[in-house]
Amino acid sequence: MPPAADVLARWPAICRHPDASAWLRLQADLGLAPRTIEAYGRALDEYLVTCTDEGIEPSRATRRDVARYVHELATRPHRLGPNVVAVDSGVGLANATLRLRLVAVRLFHDYLVEEGVRADNPVGRGRYTAGKGFGGTRHRGMIPRFTKLPWIPTDDQWRVILDASRGEGARNRFMFALAYDAGLRREEICSLRTDDIDPAHRTVRVRAETTKGRRQRVVPYSAACGSLFQEYLAHRRTLSTARGPLFLSESHRNVGRPITLWTWSKVIRAIAVRADVPRFSTHTLRHLCLTDLARSGWELHAIATFAGHRNTDTTLQYIHLSGRDLAQRLEAGMASIHAWRTQLTVDVIS
Structure with missing residues (x-):
């Protein structure tokens, strides 16, 4: 596992945000896999950059603010341009990558709630609650889950x-x-x-x-x-x-x-x-x-x-x-x- 300082140094937006630095350092100290730390760091850094561009403080971000971040990820041009092998929509990130990005943002806001920085988590979770058809009313997450069969060669x-x-x-x-x-x-x-x-x-x-x-x-x-x-x-x-x-x-x-x-x-x-x-x-x-x-x-x-x-x-x-x-x-x-x-x-x- 790389030292926490090395982990944080790669993400300038996280370094500028004390709560984000503390959260990512905590994940590294807990022994999460290096590639998981890498994915969380990239996702959180992108989110903080979006917050800075929009003039939003993460401790006061709303569900609408997070939705704008998701929209930006889903519509941005792919970094490989026309050389990309396969992207479902031709633009934006793949569905699994979008959900991974949002997981990091959700976990970061969970940390802010636990530390008493804010009262709720604007990301929320997709879940069932009792009350209506099929045993409950479904509260969908921000990003739908697409389950695809893996590709194999003929x-x-x-x-x-x-x-x-x-x-x-x-x-x-x-x-x-x-x-x-x-x-x-x-x-x-x-x-x-x-x-x-x-x-x-x-x-x-x-x-x-x-x-x-x-x-x-x-x-x-x-x-x-x-x-x-x-x-x-x-x-x-x-x-x-x-x-x-x-x-x-x-x-x-x-x-x-x-x-x-x-x-x-x-x-x-x-x-x-x-x-x-x-x-x-x-x-x-x-x-x-x-x-x-x-x-x-x-x-x-x-x-x-x-x-x-x-x-x-x-x-x-x-x-x-x-x-x-x-x-x-x-x-x-x-x-x-x-x-x-x-x-x-x-x-x-x-």
Whole structure:
């Protein structure tokens, strides 16, 4: 966790506001994940800039003031302009990003209420209260929640992606196969250490501190992926013989240093460009793995345990995406699809 001073230094509007500085420092001291602190800092800094431009003091901001901030986020031109891969409306931030921005503002105002700076929270919460149809009257939040199914490539796109990854080095090919095989998030695979892999039982331990839900899990990987692991170990010894981070940088400037999230993102982005499948990302490998598990007939709770989901509602999207019920009626032999895809991945990129 970076020092609180370093966290605050990145956000000038927060530094100028004592209550905002105290709140963000509190979040850092409570041990929230660095990326969560980053997201909260960016959201709160933008909100305070809007308040300053509008001549509004956060301690006196109304729901209408917060709504203007939301409107500005929803209508601003995207920073990538025409180069953006996919934005629902063509302008503004994605629905999930908007809700994340508003969460930070809501939590900050909760802090002001707790400290006695103001009497209420202008953001409020979407909730049900007793009184009318279906057991209550719904009080909607400021931003509606859009629940979308994750994107996964078609089989033809997958083959093109595998062809594009064929020329990658031993590290990238093993990371690619393991990220799919074990359904790992970007942070999880980049944070693996040498003692997290158990080749005797072909399992990988995902430590709690590297996961989104702070839940440790142990997941298996295939024999084919194990062969790529042995190949990578031989290559890793040319970079470093020390135990520690499993995946090491190969660049001249940082040779032997732990790989960064951005390095892995660049690798996957380069593959996506070569394959001409721009929507392919580091998280696609996880989405595809979990969808394939649903296609092959895994039960909901088994997939949730494998994925490390706290709430099975998150896992349900893969069940829906897979069309499992229809597949069970229309096709036989789907139980082998996960093993088939794993073997195909290793065969093509080896």
